[in-house]
Amino acid sequence: MTCRELNSRTSKLLSEIHEIYQDIREESIQPAETSGRSVENTVILLKEKAERGDLQAAFLLGQLHYEEGRYAEAEIIFDGIKDEDPRALYQLAVIYYDGLGTKEDLHKAIEYMRTVAFWDSSEVGCIRYTALYNLGRSYLEGYGVEASSAEAERLWLLAADDGNPNASVKAQSSLGMFYCRPETLDLRKAFAWHSEACGNGSLESQGALGVMYLYGHGVQKDPDAALFCLKEAAERGNVYAQGHLTACYYHRKLYSRAAALGERYSASCRNHEEHRFVFCGKNGFVLTLRVCGYEDISAIARHTDCLEEYIRKGIAIAMFYYARCLQLGRGVLKNRDRVKSYFSQAARIDPEICKELQMDVVHGRI
Numbered sequence: 001m002t003c004r005e006l007n008s009r010t011s012k013l014l015s016e017i018h019e020i021y022q023d024i025r026e027e028s029i030q031p032a033e034t035s036g037r038s039v040e041n042t043v044i045l046l047k048e049k050a051e052r053g054d055l056q057a058a059f060l061l062g063q064l065h066y067e068e069g070r071y072a073e074a075e076i077i078f079d080g081i082k083d084e085d086p087r088a089l090y091q092l093a094v095i096y097y098d099g100l101g102t103k104e105d106l107h108k109a110i111e112y113m114r115t116v117a118f119w120d121s122s123e124v125g126c127i128r129y130t131a132l133y134n135l136g137r138s139y140l141e142g143y144g145v146e147a148s149s150a151e152a153e154r155l156w157l158l159a160a161d162d163g164n165p166n167a168s169v170k171a172q173s174s175l176g177m178f179y180c181r182p183e184t185l186d187l188r189k190a191f192a193w194h195s196e197a198c199g200n201g202s203l204e205s206q207g208a209l210g211v212m213y214l215y216g217h218g219v220q221k222d223p224d225a226a227l228f229c230l231k232e233a234a235e236r237g238n239v240y241a242q243g244h245l246t247a248c249y250y251h252r253k254l255y256s257r258a259a260a261l262g263e264r265y266s267a268s269c270r271n272h273e274e275h276r277f278v279f280c281g282k283n284g285f286v287l288t289l290r291v292c293g294y295e296d297i298s299a300i301a302r303h304t305d306c307l308e309e310y311i312r313k314g315i316a317i318a319m320f321y322y323a324r325c326l327q328l329g330r331g332v333l334k335n336r337d338r339v340k341s342y343f344s345q346a347a348r349i350d351p352e353i354c355k356e357l358q359m360d361v362v363h364g365r366i
Helices: 003-020 022-028 035-051 056-067 071-081 088-100 106-117 129-139 149-163 167-176 187-199 203-215 221-237 239-249 257-264 294-304 308-328 336-349 350-363
Strands: 276-280 286-290
Touching: 003 035, 022 350, 035 056, 056 071, 056 088, 071 088, 088 106, 088 167, 106 129, 129 149, 129 167, 129 336, 149 167, 149 187, 167 203, 187 203, 187 350, 203 221, 203 239, 221 239, 239 257, 239 308, 257 308, 294 308, 308 336, 336 350
Parallel strands: none
Antiparallel strands: 276 286
């Protein structure tokens, strides 16, 4: 997590604390006070309330330490209230799962996450759905538990709660992806779950729906619906949708538009060693990406809440089609040097997708 992201999350938490506790707001914020000083004052005031038995203040104190990266302090506070507050137990599970400020303990993390998921009280709220989703991920990946697709599916179905918008939208979208896997293939279910997730705001699923409409996967082909979904998702920052939108324009023989989008969504080439990508979303999100830098793709994943695997595919698709435009002079002037550079970069980012696209070239489909 970057310093900017850390500061943003701390500021958001401070605002929430000040909304709950008016007295803390009045006492902790003074004219010309620095952000750091505001945090210190808030910590002192929350600690006083926690010592008087205010459970909410205790949790917020632990969460403030957590957002500031003081994980050891957060662990102590959360541990003290974990039997009374499922949010504290959930945060402890995250701390042990990721080894934040302490030794990684997957057994304890899974145990705590399971307790939150099946907490016998209405007080647990929506965090139950998040815990169920995370447990499902652990079972799918076999991380901390024995891998089981069936158990992952069961937990995600509980987390998705029949498409409840207040449940885990990530679980709904993940079920859409789950039913696209060769081992658990059911494209009608995939389409249904992506539709639920998209309706609840999932950017990942909106892009997936565009591709499903485009190729008739789980639904009848609908080029207009595909274009609508891909354009909307691309504008919101879905990189996979951006790649497919470039391909979509190319196959409609809108070469100038395909080349323009391909260049915008894939790269602005400085030299053969470094490429930078700028992805612009509807909400003003702009991110510069060095293709070879894994951390940058990871940053896009955090900002868009999309899977890194599909971000890579989207970049590779956009680059490949832009290279093809450059190679054939479609919508842009031919440029042999840039063609070679873009094809090489695309193959490096996602060899499998480029192998498929190269076969399309061989068979005259691109």
